Amino acid sequence: MITSLTGTLVVKSPTEAVVDVRGVGYVLQIPLSTYAKLPDPPTSVTLLTHLQVRDDALVLFGFATNDERRMFRLLLSVNGIGPRLAQNILSGISAAELQSLIRTGNASALTSIPGIGRKTADRIIIELKDKLAKDAGSTESLSVDSQTPMEVRAETLQALLALGFQRSVAEKAVRGALQETQGKALGVEELLKRALRLAGSGR
Known part of the structure; x- marks a missing residue:
């Protein structure tokens, strides 16, 4: 399953975007909410995706968040x-x-x-x-005073659970990582890196 695409945005319109990934152009159907967040092409972007499987086609939908x-x-x-x-x-x-x-x-x-x-x-x-x-x-357990969006916190928690950590350990690690960086908005990659360090140390 294709869960995200990272490449060069070469075309964007209110309903569609084309992302070039190593020479292969992917057409994604997008909502206006995503269109409004996209930079002008050509620019490197990452879009989250949903794949719709039909009898006559495979259709990718793209999302900014x-x-x-x-x-x-x-x-x-x-x-x-x-x-x-x-x-x-x-x-x-x-x-x-x-x-x-x-x-x-x-x-x-x-x-x-x-x-x-x-x-x-x-x-x-x-x-x-x-x-x-x-x-x-x-996600109530992740309600720590931080600039990091709740969706990033929730996605990081799910990633830790998928890696096999118990929920209590994963929640504590995410909270700890958020408390370390209260004045900074983190992305999933950075928050996960910090949470993994805390979860691994047993803090």
């Missing part, structure tokens, strides 16, 4: 929402705003997004509200 991709995948879990509609939703509203509307049950605001009627808005709220609540609960 893990939060965008996570919400895209959550939207796909809603009955009646496919990749194109999910992309359209994230083009009409940011991932953070979408989460807020779902948590507060604001169906009226969701219907302002083109392609979303009242029934679809209600279904999104009903099917995703509990899932978002569980996600919030899983």
